[in-house]
Amino acid sequence: MTTSGGGWQGPPACDTPAGRSSSSPAAASKSPGPSTPSGPTTDQPSGAPNGGTHAEVPSSSRESKPSSLAPRNNRACDGCRARKVKCLFEPGRQDCHGCTLLQIRCTHNRPRRKRGPPNRAIQSLEQDVAALFPVPDPAGVTEPGDGPVSPWPQPREYGARGDRLSRLASMELIEQVLNDWFEKLHPLAPLLHRRHFMWRLRQGEASSNNPAGKIFCALVASTCAVTASSLRCWAGSINARRCLAFIDELELLHRRPASGAGGDAFEYTLDWCIAMYNVGMALFSLSANTTYTPDVHGALSQAAEGVRYILRYRMSDTSFADQQLLKRLLWLLFCTSNILDSRGHLSYLVIGHHDDLTSLRPQDLNDLSLSVGLYQQLSVDDLSPWHGDQISYIPALLGLADLFMVWHRAQNAVMRSDDESQACLATCLADVQSVMDSLPPELCWRGAATMPARVTMGHDAQVANLIVTSLYIRSDLLQKFPPTDDAGRRRHYQEHDRVIDGLIDVMWNVPDSVLEHDGRHVIPKLRECAAAYGKYLNLELDGMKVYPAGKAKLELLLKKLDIIDCWPGPARSEHHGIGGDRLLSEGAGVFFGHDLLWNDLRIGPLTRVE
Incomplete structure (x- = not known):
């Protein structure tokens, strides 16, 4: 600095x-x-x-x-x-x-x-602490001038007085949550360099009183909030609401003008942008992914604003590793903005008309390649083995961005006639399929086939996310370009039918533990695809209704949704399914009972398949 x-x-x-x-x-x-x-x-x-x-x-x-x-x-x-x-x-x-x-x-x-005179109570406490944590023998302590001097502060003991994060949780628990984030959520949002991030945490940077230290503390707490709101295993152990309240109470992300400067001296940083993105995603998960509050929009839009500002005006002052992480965050924000837009929520600007999209795409680098020239990091031996050191998860992120770029272009297309609309629909559907065909082998859908050697659970989560997203975009495009004649309705029904077949194939072949990683995004997409397909159940083709076959497929899909959309926790939902009350977590995204979806479609009661 x-x-x-x-x-x-x-x-x-x-x-x-x-x-x-x-x-x-x-x-x-x-x-x-x-x-x-x-x-x-x-x-x-x-x-x-x-x-x-x-x-x-x-x-x-x-x-x-x-x-x-x-x-x-x-x-x-x-x-x-x-x-x-x-x-x-x-x-x-x-x-x-x-x-x-x-x-x-x-x-x-x-x-x-x-x-005044020394406080006897304080002296007594200090003596107790000295008895519990004895000072090392002075003979074994290196003199200040006997060895090389490190320009960085020494690591602080966990739970030491003045440790800001100790107000949130113990350091052991925080590291467990962060390890789960890197193991399960990093493949879907590769925004942190693990060894550098853990080095900063163990150096005690989160307890520093300077602005960078406070922002890093907010980054740690917001990452814990996203983990607690996404993984059901952390329901109750560490609370997402508590993490967000911790950030707000300490004002770790507040922007203040400098005293006497006469202007705003705040500077966007990578840590601040990632923390704001995490806060927005955690808040959206807490609202069951249905309520788009001003806090959610404010956090995500400010994160996008910060990323665009740094990439436009501060690239020369940013390290190579930070540039790559910023570009990854840019495309994650782009995908999130389009998801919100497709659901009718207020979106925010991420990509401008004059942006060079090629230069904004991140390079395909794993953590070891990204750490070249990054000296402030732990060695490989200081942490447990991790798949992200050798494996890059960037191709899936770029594939997801390409899918939403197709959807984004379709929203801006101008059609003057029905023929142009159907031609645009055919082009967009072909572009979606082209993106899926261009994915590397480890990201191709394998069904029940044996996984290749290089495929990890992170790849499986990415594959499920890509498949479900591509089918969701297909379904949304079919609704944007409705048919005008019987032949068009037949084509739309057949395409919707293929979408439901693909969703059933994915849902019943991917383990529930994999779907849990991105459940906050996958489950709403499944429900919206099912609702769109339900509109065609009363359609007649060649004098016959498609209701019996269509209802059986929806029952199969919604049965799987009833299995994976169950988040244990202390609070009880106001909505319950046929099996009784459903427990939900304060930090997890929970949706209405799926029997309510059938009532909305008005196609009769749901037949339970046991």
Whole structure:
């Protein structure tokens, strides 16, 4: 980070590593501040043992070891004292780093607070903590000047005082949730570099008080919220609403103007954009994927706004890895916007008319390829083996984007006659099939066949998502271009019939554990395809109604929906199916009983197939 007043670079003032009092006292530097320190302890360095002074340590021993600390002012300025952070100065400057960064005046006008006698209760607690966590033997501690100095703060112990994430959950539980995100949800939303992300988490960046630290803390909490709202295994263990309330209470994603700057000094970052996307998706899942609230629209539209701004104006200042992650997020936002638009919700701008779509497509890279030149990351041995290190999940993301690009072009098509409408429909259906045929072998639908060696559960989730999405787009296009004659109605029914056959094939051959990964998107698409097909059940073809065969197919599809659309949890749904009350999770997307769908179609009661 570079301040506006100079070229200082390095960790923020609040994250500068402190000296170790158990080793040797750090050399005190004279403050360049405008006023002279006062009080009996101002001339004593913070690392002096037993309340001693510099006279107790030989001058030669102090000067022989170079100090790794930045010059520290023994009397903090008014701003740093109010924020309770370290007050650090650069040689030859009158303003400290914190005031320069915040663009405020660095003053020493407030009188120092007189300290009273030591608090005996605090002393007793400190003794108890010291007994539980003994200090290592000083003989085994490396002296500050004996080895290489790391420019990054040392990892913090889990549950340490001041750890912001400890207010949300224990670090062990948070890591379990994040591991499930990488195992099950990363293939559908490859937005995080695992080893770099976990390195930052274990370094304690989420507890930093600077803006980047707060945003990273929000990124961790929002990722936990998305995981809890998507995977039924986390229903009740960690709550999505609690994660979102944690972000809101601490104002981790709020945009504030800089004091005294006269304008908005907020800068979009990759972490902020991903966190806002996660917040929007978690909120939409909590609303059962049916209620599009202002909070959902605000979070997703702001995420899209930030991504477009960085890609347009800050590309030269962005690392290669961050550029690739931004492009992935761009296309995820594009797909989400089109899904919302297809359901009649308010969409947001992601792709402009003048954007170069070719340059905005991310490269097909796995995590190991993406980490080239990324030095701030854990080694492969520090984490459990993970499929994403060697396997890239980008082809499925690009295939999904291509499918929605076909749907997007169809919405903007201008037809002047029925013949042009049917010709446009035929072209769009052919384009959808072309996208599916161009997918790599690991993403092709195999049915009940044996999986190839390179196929993972993440690939299976991607295949199910791609197949269901392509069939959903086909069904939506058929409704956009309705038939005008009997021949057209016959073609539309036959196409809808193929859509339902494909959905039944996928639903009954893909394991339920795979469908769970993207259930919040798959289940609404299945229900809407079933509702569109139900409109043709009273259609007569060659003097015969299609009702008996069509009803049997819908019963088979809705029976599968009744199985996978069941989320256990503490709350009870107001709607229940034939089998009684259905339990639902506070963090999962739950939909109405499927018997209600039959009532809406007015085709008779649902026959249960046991």
